[in-house]
Amino acid sequence: MPKLExxxxxxxxxxxxxxxxxxxxGRDAGVDIAWRPFLLGPIFQAQGLPxxxxxxxxxxxRYMIRDMERICRSRGLSFKMPAVFPTNGLAAARIALVGEAEGWIAPFSMAxxxxxxxxGEDIGDASNLSKILVSVCPEDQASNVRARSIEPANKDKLRLHSNRAVELGIFGAPSFLCADGELFWGDDRLEEALxxxxxx
Amino acid sequence: MPKLExxxxxxxxxxxxxxxxxxxxGRDAGVDIAWRPFLLGPIFQAQGLPxxxxxxxxxxxRYMIRDMERICRSRGLSFKMPAVFPTNGLAAARIALVGEAEGWIAPFSMAxxxxxxxxGEDIGDASNLSKILVSVCPEDQASNVRARSIEPANKDKLRLHSNRAVELGIFGAPSFLCADGELFWGDDRLEEALxxxxxx
Known part of the structure; x- marks a missing residue:
């Protein structure tokens, strides 16, 4: 089955x-999706952007917010910017990597x-993340996912992901990577990438 | 007739x-197109970008070049980057404003x-611009268009255009402005703007 990162x-x-x-x-196109969380912050910092x-x-x-409002309305999606932007996605990205190994990265990330x-909630907030976790994985697992997400091996995994993003030429998100290395940037290019x- | 800038x-x-x-x-959609040349350079400089x-x-x-290659191929357009990028579009923009008043801004700009x-030619080069000019306006006019394009009133017009772009919230090109002030950025948004x- 073809794959898209x-x-x-x-x-x-x-x-x-x-x-x-x-x-x-991806389902409609017969393409398997591999979810790859990474951190844009270090990439922006390397570009001299604080x-x-x-x-x-x-x-x-300002334009981005208006553009998002228009697109979300046309797709039937709600849209509310968080009070502080960008939010801190570090804890969520680490948990997502645990979910990658356990098969619930897609529903967790969507949530x-x-x-x-x-x-518009703060996704850096531990109690918000806990609520999301119990909605996507069995409760007896959820209890220790947070702990596993901050184990050194998992923290390293996220660091390696973010380094690999730079090596792949990724400079923004979302980006879509095909098996032959062809890269597409932006939600506007998702259909073409598939x-x-x-x-x- | 509806208008789009x-x-x-x-x-x-x-x-x-x-x-x-x-x-x-625009013709297919019944929308009249107003061509608005402006200079991005001062906008980038105001953002701290040299x-x-x-x-x-x-x-x-690097990604932009690959993206352009893919899009041009799918649309049957040739694509070749100029040796120096960005090229100096100042002289061409001033001539385009003369063309705006005389009705040949669209064919001149496309050329x-x-x-x-x-x-991949240098559009800042005077002889290249002259060749383009004679292809879109009567030869007896072309001869003095260059002179008129650098008259103070015309130079001011381009400056005012570029200042107005900033006031409109424009930060990149292409941008499309509707009569109610709604702004769309990027070739990807042209259909939506229409x-x-x-x-x-």
């Missing part, structure tokens, strides 16, 4: 758009994006 | 994509974009 950051608004439709579109470009360039940030951008993955 | 910079690769299809799409973001952020620049990005203009 979905590189995303939990603090990224346009990643929310792709997260809410990529499993459905925070999200949407904060560094206010006109771009995190809905909390962050449909309801077609590319299909015909390989 | 097309804000573009002659040095902008994605503006080339829109320039080559906006007259046709040159195009595609040069400041090399990974983004400049084809020279710059289909053939629909917005139609239903106003």
């Amino acid at each position: 979905f590189w995303f950051d939990f603090a990224s608004t346009y990643s929310y758009l792709s997260a809410m439709r990529i499993e459905r579109l 925070t999200s470009p949407f904060n560094v360039y206010p006109a771009k940030g 995190v994006f809905e909390a962050g951008f449909a309801r 077609i590319w993955a299909q015909v390989l | 097309f804000w573009f910079d002659f040095a902008s690769t994605y503006s080339y994509l829109s320039a080559m299809r906006i007259e046709r799409l 040159t195009s973001p595609f040069n400041v952020y090399p990974a983004k620049g 400049v974009f084809e020279a710059g990005f289909a053939r 629909i917005w203009a139609q239903v106003l």
Whole structure:
């Protein structure tokens, strides 16, 4: 089955758009989706940006919010910006990697994006993350997922992911990577990326 | 007839994509296109960027070229980057404003974009611009268009255009402005902008 890697950051608004439709579109296209959480922060910092470009360039940030409002309305998605942007997606990304190994990364990640951008909640908050966790994995597992997510091996895994993103030429999120190395950036390119993955 | 303002910079690769299809799409949609040349350089400089973001952020620049190659191939357009990027679009933009008053801004601008990005020519070069000029306006007019383009009133007009772009919240090109102030950024949003203009 063809595969497409979905590189995303939990603090990224346009990643929310792709997260809410990529499993459905992948199923329809016969393409298996590999969810790849990573952190944009270090990439922006390496570019000399202290925070999200949407904060560094206010006109771009205002436009992004309006663009998100229009797209979410047309897709029947709720949209609410969190009070602080970008939110801290570190804890969520570490948990997602535990979910990758255990098979619940997709529903967990979708639930995190809905909390962050449909309801504008702080996804860096431990109690918010706990609520999301029990909704997607058995309760007896959820209790120790947080602990496992901050074990050194799992923290290293996220660091390696983020380093690999840079090696792949990724500079923003969402990004889509095909098996032959072809890279697509932005929710606008999701359909094209799926077609590319299909015909390989 | 509904109207859509097309804000573009002659040095902008994605503006080339829109320039080559906006007259046709506008005609099909019953929307009148107003061509609005402006300069991105001062906007980037106000953001603290010494040159195009595609040069400041090399990974983004490499991706843009690959993205342009894919899109141009799918649309049957030639694509060749100029040896120096970004090219100096100042002289072309001033001439385009003379063309705005005289009714040949669309064919002139399309010819400049084809020279710059289909053939990779230097559109800042005076002899290249002269060749383009005689292809779109009567030869006896072409001879003095260059002189009129650098008259103080015309130079001011371009400056006012660029200042107005900032006031409108424009931060990149191409941008599309509807009569109610709704702004769309990027060739990917051209279809949506035309629909917005139609239903106003």
